[in-house]
Amino acid sequence: MTKKINLPITxxxxxxxxxxxxxxxxxxxxxxxxxxHKRLFELIEQGKELPVDIKGEIIYxxxxxxxxxxxxxxxAGPTSSYRMDKYTPSLLxxxxxxMIGKGARSRAVTDSIVKNGCVYLVAIGGAxxxxxxxxxSEEILCYDDLGTEAVRRYEVEDFPCIVAIDSxxxxxxxxxxxxxxx
Amino acid sequence: MEVRxxxxxxxxxxxxxxLMDCNYFxxxxxxxxxxxxxxxxxxxxxxxxxDQIIENDKIAAKEEIPLCQDTGMAxxxxxYGDRVCLKNxxxxxxxxxxxxxxxxxxxxxxxxxxxxxxxxxxTRDNTPAIIHTKIVSGDKIKITAGGKGFGxxxxxxxKMLTPSYGVEGVKQFILDTVRAAGPNPCPPIVVGVGIGGxxxxxxxxxxxxxxxxxxxxNPDSRYAELEDELLCEINKMGFGPAGLGGNTTALGVNIxxxxxxxxxxxxxxxxxxHAARHxxxxx
Numbered sequence: 132m133t134k135k136i137n138l139p140i141t142x143x144x145x146x147x148x149x150x151x152x153x154x155x156x157x158x159x160x161x162x163x164x165x166x167x168h169k170r171l172f173e174l175i176e177q178g179k180e181l182p183v184d185i186k187g188e189i190i191y192x193x194x195x196x197x198x199x200x201x202x203x204x205x206x207a208g209p210t211s212s213y214r215m216d217k218y219t220p221s222l223l224x225x226x227x228x229x230m231i232g233k234g235a236r237s238r239a240v241t242d243s244i245v246k247n248g249c250v251y252l253v254a255i256g257g258a259x260x261x262x263x264x265x266x267x268s269e270e271i272l273c274y275d276d277l278g279t280e281a282v283r284r285y286e287v288e289d290f291p292c293i294v295a296i297d298s299x300x301x302x303x304x305x306x307x308x309x310x311x312x313x
Numbered sequence: 314m315e316v317r318x319x320x321x322x323x324x325x326x327x328x329x330x331x332l333m334d335c336n337y338f339x340x341x342x343x344x345x346x347x348x349x350x351x352x353x354x355x356x357x358x359x360x361x362x363x364d365q366i367i368e369n370d371k372i373a374a375k376e377e378i379p380l381c382q383d384t385g386m387a388x389x390x391x392x393y394g395d396r397v398c399l400k401n402x403x404x405x406x407x408x409x410x411x412x413x414x415x416x417x418x419x420x421x422x423x424x425x426x427x428x429x430x431x432x433x434x435x436t437r438d439n440t441p442a443i444i445h446t447k448i449v450s451g452d453k454i455k456i457t458a459g460g461k462g463f464g465x466x467x468x469x470x471x472k473m474l475t476p477s478y479g480v481e482g483v484k485q486f487i488l489d490t491v492r493a494a495g496p497n498p499c500p501p502i503v504v505g506v507g508i509g510g511x512x513x514x515x516x517x518x519x520x521x522x523x524x525x526x527x528x529x530x531n532p533d534s535r536y537a538e539l540e541d542e543l544l545c546e547i548n549k550m551g552f553g554p555a556g557l558g559g560n561t562t563a564l565g566v567n568i569x570x571x572x573x574x575x576x577x578x579x580x581x582x583x584x585x586x587h588a589a590r591h592x593x594x595x596x
Binding site: 151166193194195196197198199202205206207208210211213233234235253255256257258259260261262264277278279280291293303304307308309310311312313 | 355356358359362365366368369370372373376378379380381382383384420421422423424433435437464467495496497499549550551552553555556557558559560586587588
């Protein structure tokens with residue numbers, strides 16, 4: 132079923148989400164992918180403060196294309212999540228509430244999602260032009276030198292995604308494909 | 314034999330246009346396959362995903378914006394006529410200038426880093442391109458260009474099979490590679506397979522196979538049948554559109570082959586997402 136969520140997401144919202152639900156997010160999310168995750172992870176390991184407060188946030192794994200004149204943002208679809216697996220449990224331990232990406236996650240990430248009461252959402256890979264329609268504005272928060280990999284804040288309206296792993300560890304990538312296996 | 318003089322600027326202009334076009338306009342072969350899959354897909358989520366991909370590709374074409382934010386690393390297959398004489402610059406510089414202009418002026422994402430292990434600093438203009446050049450007889454330059462996204466590139470694999478593996482071994486390796494990729498490479502995928510040659514030739518053929526339209530078949534009927542059989546087997550895996558379940562995991566399987574050594578049977582599998590972008594032109 133389709134559920135509308137106003138951000139920041141609450142624990143109650145997360146508890147009510149089930150793997151397979153379609154979700155429309157409205158509010159603010161942050162972005163980050165490989166290079167930004169590496170930097171954040173290294174700061175955490177050194178016990179240093181992060182340049183962006185991730186507590187209560189949802190992070191979108193995206194490296195957008197540049198915006199054409201007249202557009203709020205360029206095409207911005209999800210990138211593969213598994214590349215962030217190494218870094219994700221540390222971020223969830225610090226209060227990150229959810230991720231938006233695409234594709235499977237490691238066991239360690241799923242365990243951390245359950246432990247911390249978080250959610251893993253997926254957007255449709257390769258639907259970047261369509262997804263960008265639900266992103267209303269962007270602002271660079273840090274790591275501008277990384278270009279497309281900089282950490283941004285997006286204001287989104289009815290941003291479409293699907294619950295891939297819910298806070299109880301139910302996982303659509305494990306439950307759905309076997310139903311169509313021949 | 315008469316020499317034909319071509320200005321390097323013509324090469325630059327051609328490369329620029331091909332890379333912008335292929336990132337904005339999905340090929341008719343892919344759009345037809347997506348539309349057909351929408352008709353045969355049985356998963357409700359799968360149907361919805363295919364609808365969104367089709368809508369996305371139409372938006373991109375109409376607005377002339379990239380259909381995927383990963384506009385890829387530029388890969389070019391060149392057939393360079395031996396009677397062509399280039400003036401006003403070197404061929405490689407002309408190609409890279411085309412890449413620079415396409416990714417800059419075309420609002421494509423710059424996704425290339427200068428050093429793979431240590432620096433990983435973005436080159437900010439998406440150069441250098443990967444250029445495969447073959448000298449052919451003639452006075453033309455044929456350019457096939459594509460932007461290769463890495464979500465699917467990362468799911469590719471090569472194996473040095475040996476002759477006793479036979480066709481069953483080839484099939485198994487291809488299917489194992491697709492199964493291991495699972496939901497990650499943005500299914501429905503296009504599977505490019507290169508068989509034969511040497512280690513690097515197999516990989517190059519696999520890439521070339523992803524640049525062939527999926528409504529074409531290998532001219533050798535045995536390989537054409539293998540393409541059909543593998544497509545059927547892959548679509549039984551159940552991953553479906555976006556890997557969320559369904560019977561559309563792949564849109565096409567293309568196989569390219571080459572003579573090989575008496576001791577070998579290399580097989581490379583290059584996986585491409587549904588945004589299988591390529592375009593070609595001749596100067």
